[in-house]
Amino acid sequence: MVKMLLGILIGNLGVTLDDSKLESLIGTKLVNMNFYPTCPNPELTIGVGRHSDMGTLTVLLQDGIGGLYVKLEEDALVGRKEEWIEIPPIPGALVINVGDSLQILSNGRYTSAEHRVSTTSKQSRVSIPVFTAPRPTEKIGSLPHLAELDGGALYRDVIFQEYMNNFFGQSHEGKKSLDFAKINAN
Numbered sequence: 001m002v003k004m005l006l007g008i009l010i011g012n013l014g015v016t017l018d019d020s021k022l023e024s025l026i027g028t029k030l031v032n033m034n035f036y037p038t039c040p041n042p043e044l045t046i047g048v049g050r051h052s053d054m055g056t057l058t059v060l061l062q063d064g065i066g067g068l069y070v071k072l073e074e075d076a077l078v079g080r081k082e083e084w085i086e087i088p089p090i091p092g093a094l095v096i097n098v099g100d101s102l103q104i105l106s107n108g109r110y111t112s113a114e115h116r117v118s119t120t121s122k123q124s125r126v127s128i129p130v131f132t133a134p135r136p137t138e139k140i141g142s143l144p145h146l147a148e149l150d151g152g153a154l155y156r157d158v159i160f161q162e163y164m165n166n167f168f169g170q171s172h173e174g175k176k177s178l179d180f181a182k183i184n185a186n
């Protein structure tokens with residue numbers, strides 16, 4: 001399913017990647033099982049702090065409790081201020097998150113979802129994300145066709161293992177990890 005989704009998302013940008021390339025871009029797969037116990041003072045705790053997932057696409061199953069928030073970036077063009085919106089649990093629905101690797105490959109046309117989780121004082125929560133990410137040896141950077149169309153690459157080529165080392169080598173601060181691959185990050 002993830003391979004098909006990725007093929008469609010990249011295809012919509014006018015780039016066709018063959019099956020083995022798509023496979024390489026989601027070749028690392030990891031399942032987490034998150035348990036968030038109840039917390040008497042949810043406002044004083046962080047369930048999961050703000051971050052984006054480092055991989056390509058994340059498929060997330062959450063129970064019915066809620067508490068997952070995604071940041072909508074400020075957009076002056078449409079007069080929107082930065083806002084955190086809750087992703088309500090819908091029975092039988094999966095949440096699909098764009099990760100940093102897809103942001104890099106798409107030259108920023110898809111942006112990774114910055115998200116966080118808050119706990120509640122009444123009910124514990126369980127979520128199961130399935131992360132897909134490039135193979136550790138895979139080189140990722142802005143896809144050349146998109147860099148050309150956009151008048152330049154926003155991201156340099158990095159070996160995914162290096163991106164991962166950097167991601168886990170520092171504490172998460174929103175989407176700061178992306179700076180590692182950004183050209184002209186300041």
Ligand SMILES: O=C(O)CCC(=O)C(=O)O
Nearest residue numbers: 034048062068117127129
């Ligand atoms: O629990 C959730 O809904 C999200 C967890 C998460 O963001 C993560 O494990 O990366």
Ligand SMILES: [Fe+2]
Nearest residue numbers: 051052053115
């Ligand atoms: Fe996450």
